[in-house]
Amino acid sequence: MKKFEGYPFAAVVGQEKVKKALLLVLVNSRCGSLLIGGRRGTAKSVTARGAEEVAQGRRFFTLPLSITEDMLLGSLDLERTLQKGVRAFAPGLLSRADGNILYVDDINLLRREVLAAVQTVHAAGVNTVEREGLSHREEISFTLIGTMDPAEGTFPGTVLDRFGLYVETEDMTDVKQRAEVIRRALSFAGDPGAFRKKFAKETAELQRQLERAQQLLPRVEVPEAMLELTAQMCARALCAGHRAELYLLEAGKAAAALAGRTFVLPADLDEAALFVLPHRMGRSPQAQQQLQEENDDSKEEEEKPENRSETQKENEEESAPQLPSQNKNREADGSKxxxxxxxxxxxxxxxxxxxxxxxxxxxxxxxxxxxxxxxxxxxxxxxxxQERRGSGKRSLTRTSLKQGRYVRAELPGGEADDIALDATIRAAAPWQRWREPQGCALTVWQSDLRQKVREQRxxxxxxxxxxxxxxxxxxxxxxxxxxxxxxxxxxxxxxxxxxxxxxxxxxxxxxxxxxxxxxxxxxxxxxxxxxxxxxxxxxxxxxxxxxxxxxxxxxxxxxxxxxxxxxxxxxxxxxxxxxxxxxxxxxxxxxxxxxxxxxxxxxxxxxxxxxxxxxxxxxxxxxxxxxxxxxxxxxxxxxxxxxxx
Amino acid sequence: MKRKAVYPFTAIVGQEAMKLALILNVIDPSLGGVLIKGEKGTAKSTAVRALAELLPALTAVHGCRFRCDPAVPEHFCDDCAALAAAGQPLPEEKMKMRVVELPVSATEDRVVGTLDIEHAIKHGEKKFEPGLLAEANRNILYVDEINLLDDHVVDVLLDAAAMGVNTVEREGVSYSHPARFVLVGTMNPEEGDIRPQLLDRFGLSVTVTGEHEPSQRVEVIKRRLAYEEDPDAFCRRWEKEQTQLAERIMAARQLLPRTETDDELLLKAAEVAVALQVDGHRADITLIKTALTVAAFEGRTQATKEDVKRAAALVLPHRLRRLPFEEKTVDWDKVKEILDA
The missing domain is CATH 3.40.50.410 (von Willebrand factor, type A domain)
Structure with a gap:
């Protein structure tokens, strides 16, 4: 395995909230997954990837946007099937990431089907594969970390809700701090080894802190009063369902452990709330209804500018999901x-x-x-x-042209003209012992042919x-x-x-x-x-x-x-x-x-x-x-x- | 087979910004590439293809599919890393840096790489067949009409550009390899936008327009005709300029590691970035890196305010924070004011 050789986590200037959120999910995987939002070039990826070094031997598995379903969930193991003549399972990326960290850059650009599969396995802790004649079930757990630039589109509320924590990178406006960012970037590019050495001490200190927190975590207790506070905080934020409470509690425990304590204080919950609540505020049915009523009221009113803008403001605050950055955007534009x-x-x-x-x-x-x-x-x-499921993607058209992203293979309806060779070979593999060899390791029959299913966004x-x-x-x-x-x-x-x-x-x-x-x-x-x-x-x-x-x-x-x-x-x-x-x-x-x-x-x-x-x-x-x-x-x-x- | 002559880079009339941007990226491939915007017929493609002639030689691990640099173990592919870990010597070979072209119609599997089908059928084993991103490692990846690229291919480029690694999880193959390339794209803005995320990955951008000066236009035609009449003779006539430029680039590459900047310039770069409300830190970082490269190209080891000004024209225009299709242009007076303060 290759050693981590990227930009050190400890050397990232500022972005304390992002770092804290990363530490929380690394200490306690039950905080749920972490979504890091922020404008382009604000060190989202650098910070997240840097966390690998302090992650206590856990590795980062990168989920590329171009992933096909077989590689995500698992499929037939071609080599073993050919050698042994029995169907063998080749683990997908999710299985390989078991016990580790699954990392997705630009997660908002991931196909919703793939994201849904990842989130489902993540939440259930079980991966069930029924495909290509395989029946496979395994328990897996991983920490999911994703980054996104909200300018390229965000998630509908239901998808957003499934992320335990959300944090946004901050725009840095302090000139001295920014100059330090440049200095470090140049220094790292000039000699990565020497640069990493400079931060070795701080990295080691972070590793120790994380290790200590992980050891403390099972012993962290939550007093009754803190449970009540958790519920109150979520109710006040008008969160739908009970996911918010669980995530808030677990993140609070992680915060306590990071602080070296075995009991949760209100301050821990306050800290956790910064990451757990913002992206799920005001999505409860009551809140929606309230909103509706207000709308109905305002309809009757005379239309006055002040009046209108007030209703608007309320709506903006209440009709989540509205990510913090989007609000910020607007304010900034208005004032500047x-x-x-x-x-x-x-x-x-x-x-x-x-x-x-x-x-x-x-x-x-x-x-x-x-x-x-x-x-x-x-x-x-x-x-x-997709639309019926309300997954938010407007129209994902299945295309019959040979264009678009290959997402999975299927049995061709008529003549196969866009053959999925990988799936075809896997389909042929189990039958090789019974087939007449043709000079190749594989004899492919017409019945093995599989066709590519492509999707164009x-x-x-x-x-x-x-x-x-x-x-x-x-x-x-x-x-x-x-x-x-x-x-x-x-x-x-x-x-x-x-x-x-x-x-x-x-x-x-x-x-x-x-x-x-x-x-x-x-x-x-x-x-x-x-x-x-x-x-x-x-x-x-x-x-x-x-x-x-x-x-x-x-x-x-x-x-x-x-x-x-x-x-x-x-x-x-x-x-x-x-x-x-x-x-x-x-x-x-x-x-x-x-x-x-x-x-x-x-x-x-x-x-x-x-x-x-x-x-x-x-x-x-x-x-x-x-x-x-x-x-x-x-x-x-x-x-x-x-x-x- | 005799190679077809390529129109010499140095024979291109005018278009100084475009030429400078390309040269700077050859001197420092980590600048992040160039986006060349302009109408049809403004020598965009000619310039990029001509650049190939000026590219320096690379030292690579012999036989490595990704041309790993023996001097940079951090960027080794798995094979080279394994060899190095086992204490095996890594034989070296020299090769020329290349321009790898990514056609707009390229399919995703050709770009990221795929399962080697032939190998799978013949031997019943999985093997990774590298794609264009593998070929592009340590080379120039050229995308003509990059704004017309399929969305999912753009995603793949973004993925690779983000960390310099191409991660493949598709069609039965799980593989990752280094993919650090100089991204050069051309586009005609009239034919559609480019996604902001992809835009942000370009270190520099230039807008080219046709020459307006009649005498210059005449010169363009004259040279073109001369080239078409006898390409070889034309190239011979420009050989001296070509050699000189290639040598100047080599000298700058050697000078660059020793080129420095002072704290005041760093602060000024940061100040410009804050004042112009750019997104993130890439603008300030690239501004300084570009200024250093400009200094090296001029044969100096100290970057100056003037270098930063020249760099700013290439770095800033495409990095202003703007909402989709909001129009904004760089406030050059402000930039000048900050730098001259």
Whole structure:
């Protein structure tokens, strides 16, 4: 086995919380798994990997993102099966990591199926394999440590909840500290051996501390009062289920042991709570209900800016899972960005009822509202298995092309054209004694052939059809619309969606951006989008339908989703039909085409006409008033069920 | 077979930033590579392919599939580590550093490596067949149109780039080997974005544009025509420049370990990083490392403020903390102000 030769744990500058969290899970594997979040380049991996050296002989097993299922869970041992003629089990990575540490970089990019398998085995402590004619069951335990950059997308609450501890790397703003980071990085790169020697004493001290803590751990007692405190803390944080209590208790015990004590103090629990509670706060059913009620209340209220922002704030705090960094992001952006402050002032001016009532002059270009709260895009009740399970991955399309990641092998339905050679060989192996040798060690028959199952991580295709007419042009409204669409685009970016953008105003609909992966382009087109003129809603819908039909032909595997943003005030007449009636007709065609759709209603005038809602119903689309969207932070799109009216 | 002549690196007109960035990475392969952004027809690929001619020789363990460096036991592959542990001598051989190309259509198994099927069928044993990442160890890994790379291939690159190790757990093989490469990517920004995580793995970035100066444009055409007419003759004409540059690179490589910086520059680099709100520490670390390399290239053993300024133009632009598709550009006045203070 190779000795650890990386950057020493003890030499990592700062990041005390991350180090502490690592020590806790190393002392007590019952704390659950550890998730380390943080921006790129903040020493997540370096710190985590460095922990191997102080881990008391336990090794780090790296789980690569490209892992196939056979290598994760175990499969047929080719060599032994051939030699002995009986099916033998080759342990997978999970088995090999038994008693050690399983480490995943960028764990948020791991396929959800793989992560689910890892988390299930981790929680149950048992790996059961039923495949390739093998039946294998073994008890295994390992410590799971993963890192992620939340900017690349995070986990849905249920997945997040299964991590015992969560910690985030800190942004370092102290210049002297940063200079020390550079100095050490250069020094390590220049002569790793000498550098490691410099920190040998501190490393040894950490090793001793950990060893002592591990010896103490079985003797650490939890007084009754501490049990009660644990329960109270979790209840106060509105945690769902009882996992939080268990993790908090075990982490508290680890903290006590690290401090050299055999009894748990409130301070230990406070320390543990920093890692156990933040990512699972406020997910209990009561909390959700409370949230719902608040929303309902606020609906009745007059819409005042102060009022709205308050509800928003509450929602942000309560509607977890919201990782700390995401909150931080927003605060930081709000306070640091000078431009934002200016926008704020501008906004106040625009909130003036007079300016709101008077339509904006023709062809204005509103800047997007940067303070629009983050929006989640959920596409419910899909056709693919993953979606039904609510695993959070939007659309994992099984691809029949020879593209995408090879995830497992299966018996071919018809002719095998994308042969999984490894699985084929394993399928052939047990039968070799009975087969006529053909000069090779292996004789492969047609019946052994296995085919690759590939998965391509692609999101959905979203078509944003945006009403850019004069009636939308009330300045503030367009800003909010752009803000909301930008948030949705941001979501789409993280999920690798394709997007298209279509605007309708004056007398026609215009494709601003054909379907593309480049969200950057979509954003630019959106920001530049001018407002003015009449509302040709029917034309907009027809153009959307055409674009989706064409896009769908080209990319058969992706189901496009239409997101219509309008106030519904159709008034541009073309032909004999009255504009609203024409729009409803076009909407019905969309319903008949079974296109999943959502309507975001931006109507805010005193006299509400409610046309957008009617259009939504005719389309079979889910309906979301813009204001409600900003409060809930979720755009839920459900399957368009034809005929359900 | 006679090798086809390659357009000489030194004959490329203009594009000084791109050329400098590439050269710096040859002098110090640990800088983290270059991302070259630009429209079609701006000599991006020509420059990278031409770089091959200037690459220095490597000392590697003879017969090692990963060209392990006998002088760096920390980065040994399993085989070399086993030999060294057993006290066996590691025979050396010289070989040229290469440009290994990763085509956008490459499949994951070709990139990370896979089960050697032939060996498995013939001998009934599992054997690892190395992929492009193995070939790229200690070489340059070149990805043309890197923004069009499949997502899962990007994941694999990120995995390898993070720790310089390629861990393979697929198709019946469990294997890991060193994969430390200089990542050079080109992209046309009009054709789509590159993921921020991958962007962050590039030490340097440059944006190239076509030459605007008419006389320069004429020179570009003239040289191209001359090259196409008689590549060998053209290359001979540039031989002197090529040799000179190659020698200068070699000299810089020898000088680099002795090149130093003072504490004041370290503090300034850190200050720039804080002021510009970059993500993480890679910006400041790379800023100093690049400045040191610039100094070595200029034949000096002490990095100066001016070196840091030149480095900043290559290191900072792609590292600003920004939300997806938020547009931000480096506040160069601020950088200058901090450095000149």
């Amino acid at each position: 960005d000078k431009e934002d402050n200016e926008n704020e002032e501008e906004k106040e001016k625009e909130e003036d009822p007079h300016s709101q009532e008077s339509p904006a002059p023709a062809d204005e270009t509103a800047a997007p509202d940067k303070n629009f709260p983050p929006l989640q895009l959920l596409v419910a009740a899909g056709r693919s298995r 692609i999101g959905n295709t979203f078509l944003f059809a945006v009403d850019a007419s004069g009636s939308m042009g009330a300045w503030e409204r367009m800003r909010a619309v752009k803000g909301a669409v930008l948030q949705l685009l941001r979501e789409a970016y993280q999920k690798r969606d394709r997007v298209g953008l279509l605007a309708f105003r004056r007398d026609r609909a215009e494709v601003l951006l054909p379907f593309t992966h480049s969200i950057e382009l979509a954003q630019k087109a959106l920001v530049r989008l001018p407002t003015g003129g009449k509302t040709p809603l029917a034309e907009g819908l027809t153009a959307a339908l055409t674009m989706i039909a064409q896009g769908n032909k080209a990319q058969k595997e992706q189901e496009p989703v239409l997101i219509l943003v309008t106030d519904g005030r159709a008034n541009a007449r073309s032909g004999a039909t009255e504009p609203v009636a024409a729009a409803l007709k076009a909407a019905e065609r969309i319903r008949r085409a079974k296109i999943k759709a959502a309507v975001i209603d931006t109507e805010r005038d005193f006299i509400k006409l409610g046309i957008a809602q009617k259009v939504a119903a005719a389309m079979g689309a889910s309906y979301h008033p813009l204001r409600k969207l900003s409060q809930e932070g979720v755009l839920r799109i459900v399957e368009n069920l034809e005929g359900e009216l």
